[in-house]
Amino acid sequence: MKPYLAFARATALSALAYRGSFLLSLGGVAFQLIALLAVWRVLLAGGASVGGFDWAHMRGYLLVAFAAGALVGSFVDFRMSSRIRSGLIALDLVKPVDYQRARFWETVGGVWIEIAVVALVAGLAVVFGGLPVTPDGPELALFLCSMALVVPLKFIVSYLTTLACFWTENFVGVLWARQAVTALLSGALVPLAYFPGWLATAATWSPFAGLTSTPALIFIGRVSGREALLLVAVQLGWAVVLWYAARALFRTALRQLTVHGG
Structure with missing residues (x-):
């Protein structure tokens, strides 16, 4: 376990060393929160309700969406993709640690800083806007x-797409495609309840819903009891399935690796 904790500490120190870039990436998520709050406040003014969401519920939903979006940024993604494309991954492969677990613990290393930023922004939102709707007892747990499951699930989705660098020459296009798909199907932009019936159902049972929609709906009380427990179980199930799928894909991806040294 010690080697993996060392990876986590190294990432935390890197995030602090390059805090300007790190905070700038989180600032983009915070700006999205501010923009969405402004739009929905106008749409839901005067006690209006759209799709069962009034302003109080939508504000809580957007705060959770911001928190989930701020966790597991692209800091580790870019480092991993750069090392794959440059061939430096060969140095990672000779280390006596599991490659996937090492990348996961690198991701965990930056989470505590992201949580601190989320707490600060959420605190400011409460100060200026009041307390949002919050769950009780079992639903809060x-x-x-x-x-907590957002972290491994979001990591593994990012990790899987970053492995595409074994077949592509550029990571930026892959990153943009992933961000577009996850932002839409996770419910980060609009709740999944606003989607057409078939798409809402498909997105709800996909791994993407666990990135935003599941925790947000539980937080505002839109789902509770067995339904909430089922959604969390689906979230956990996808994290496990995708973890082992990523291990299989990584073995296939290594066949594409060619390193020219001198």
């Missing part, structure tokens, strides 16, 4: 479990 399920919400915390769901938010």
Whole structure:
């Protein structure tokens, strides 16, 4: 376990060393929160409700969406993609650690800083806008479990797409495509309840819903009891399935690796 904790510490120190870039990336998510709050406040003014969401519920939903979006940024993604494309991954492969686990612990190393930023922004939102709708008792515990599962699930989705660098020459296009798909199907832009029936159902049972929609719906009380427990179980199930799928894909990807040294 010690080697993996060392990876986590190294990432945390890197995030602090390059805090300007790190905070700038989080600033983009914070700006999205401000923009969405402004738009929905106008749409839901005067006690209006759209799709069962009034302003109080939508504000809580967007705060959770911001928190989930701020966790597991692209800091590790770019480092991993750069080392794959440059061939430096060969140095990672000779280390006596599991490659996928090492990348996961690198991701975990930056999470505590992201949590601090989320707490600061959420605190400011409460100061200027008041407390949002919050869950009670068991639902609060399920919400915390769901938010904790966002980290491994979001990591593995990012990790899987970053492995595409074994076949492509550029990571930026892959990153943009992933961000577009996850932002839409996770419910980060609009709740999945606003989608057409078939698409809402498909997105709800996809791994993407666990990135935003599941914790957000539990937080505002739109789902509770068995339904909430089922959604958290689906979230956990996808994290496990995708983890082992990523291991299989990595073995296939290594066949594409060619390193020219001198």
